Amino acid sequence: MQRERIKFLIFAVLVFSAPLLFNGGYLMNVFVFVGIHTMLAIALNLLLGYAGQISLGHAGFFGLGAYASGILTATFGWNPWLAMPVSALAVAALAYLIGFPILKLKGHYLAMATLGMGIIIYIVFNETIDYTGGPSGLSGIPNMSLGGVSFDSDIKNYYLIWTCTLLTVLLSLNLADSRIGRALRAVHDSEVAARVMGVNARLLKVQIFALSAVICSLAGSLYAHTMTFLAPSSFGFNFSVELLTMVVIGGLGSIYGSFLGAALLTLLPEFLRAAHDYDIVIYGGLLMVMTIFMPGGLVRGIPALVRALTSGKRGGGNA
């Protein structure tokens, strides 16, 4: 308990002092997106890593939050601080409704159904041109502002978004370490035994699906007000796969792992600018290599590797 709290405090201090290292440079901008991606990866991880239910349509919820916020503010002149929770509530309601039939499905069928759901949402973004601007995008979304200060620079956005991200991390850690988190992991390990223990697995899965969608929606709103411009291509199937890759690389069922995966996958393309076209090859390769060789993700794989190497040096005497 105490150790978890200290770990979180260290993480928070690092996050808040990191801008000192960036010197207001380009890296600051990249880390704004690391924050948004961390929220999204945690959202998917709660569903996939804890409850064991896959979704290949989470980019859709992200997009719904972004477009709802964007349209409400840019077209209808709402205040972003109002648009954000209203969008999140609408997405929650939608996820709740879809959740009941979709989470009756298991494994491959669930993957296909969520994939279909994501693609339908994506098609809607492209086709409802009157609202979303279609493939050419939606522009003129205002920045968020608080007490007269507009979040219009990287540094301001960094603190806004990372405050939300840290809150997501903290609440998710709390949830994971509670009766709800245990019930989710129980459903993951043996759904039938969990139900025999009185866990209403169906309801719980739908609840966590809706919660996960809400986090995506909030991240989407933040994204919309940071970018001030949206295009459907950011919310397609490829992005759902990218989120999946983050979660798998970081480690299923690890909140900090989601941060690690998000950071890695957001920074990697920046360092590999020259190799821009290789990114889907790299995602594909990483997904396969990780699933085969390190199914626990980096957070578990690296310590295990280090242990194996050090005990190997001692002649395996400590194994």
Next chain:
Amino acid sequence: MQFDQLLQYAVSGLSTGAIYALIGIGFSIIYNATGIINFAQGEFVMLGGLFTLTFLDLLKLPVWAAVPCAVAASTLAGLVFERLAIRPLRQPTPINLVIITIGGSILIRGLAMLFWGKDTHSIPSFSGDDPIAIGGATILPQHLWILGITMVIVAANRFYFYHTISGKAMRACSYNPRAAGLVGIDVRRMVLFSFVISSAMGAVAGIIVAPLTMTAYDVGIMLGLKGFCAAIIGGMSSGIATVVGGLILGVLESLGAGLVSSGYKDAIAFIILLLLLFLRPQGLFGKRESERV
């Protein structure tokens, strides 16, 4: 709405439907043999089309030689895929299998993009482009090729599964892999076989449709998903039910695009897919099985 126009929609719907059917049967064969839904299935469709292009353009082969070569090359890719992605998996849980086949699928797509570029390529029709008039509708020779080849493949498939030792062994694996293993069937070999057959069928589908729709590195995903939809309509059968599923889907899509809106054409397949998964996961024609734990 004129009858001629409806007929025209039906004709083009049937030929795309035949393509979905071939892809759908590919899904079903692997699913029945292994319980895996191969998310990379669509990529073999893409590979079929693009390999044909390479053999035609680069090696200047005639169509009758380029097509079998392209099928062989895609099938080889399917074999390698099974060896490198499916077999090494130590914890073959459904989620791991989904993740690994998705990883494989985008890896193949990415490699195809590096090799063939991002452009859309066209492939010449097998026997010219002179339309044939039937009633008030016109049909292209390629439509006939598609329907003909699909029928031949479905028939060959049926023959294989019901009249050859290896086909029967594969059916045995799908009913009960442990029992099949006990009577001496090499189950792992059958798994490999199922991937080989499916990737070959996917490649054929990709080749015969390419002259009509053009092809590119990223066509696999949509075609794959629609093939899966056909298989779901058919209740994951590797026979006639999936063919009917593909045809229904093709015609509905073509009518929807013509009568409602072409922008939402792609959504039709996914709405059908979701409705079926929610309401009749056993397929349109299947009977509900009592679930046993």
Next chain:
Amino acid sequence: MLEVKGITQIFGGVTALEDVSFSIAKGHITGVIGPNGAGKTTLFNIVTGIYSQTCGTVSLDGRDISGLPPEKLASLGMVRTFQNIELFGQMTVRENVMVGLHSKSSCGLISCAFKAPWATSEERRIREEAMKWIDFVGITDLADATASNLPFGKGRLLEIARALALEPGIILMDEPAAGLNSQETLGLADLIRRIRDMGITVVLVEHDMELVMDICDRIVVLNLGKKLAEGTPRQIQENPEVIAAYLGGDE
């Protein structure tokens, strides 16, 4: 307490159970026995809401519970264990038992996420209560071990502790002695008696005749999907039909 009336189950044309009826008295240990394929496990799965029967009713304390899902049965005080122990493998022993206390706690998603004071105190209560059941079955020293690392016999005890944590009125055990050595089986017999002495009704499906005859107050015998006999262990041992069925089954 538990009453089964006219249960029939048909799987795709095969009749697994045919018109089975019996009732189980409160506070007793009742054994359900029968040769392989008699339909014991099917019956168990029907009673505990895993399958739904083709026809017939199950009632608990006079209330019709046919077709209720397992989570609902848990709130009515019915719990079961599994033949091939179904533990939550990735979790510790203590956490497993804490899941058993799920229905004895009530904090929702939001109060858990915000670690509300009442959620924290509830968590503390669950943690202590879980230890009580871990002590009861005698695996105190393993409280922090990961469940999937437990030897089979200890896993069985954990599964029972987890089930007891619900404070059920009735516990159904599917072959609790399967896979245990004779030493462990003796311990199990003692544990089952202690459970009954707490006032919990116990029903077990079991192959180990010695155990059944030793601890059961009453026995129901199934054969080929039908009830063959019912009575005290002594009556069952002397019943010629039962003897014939068992001898016939061994041929």
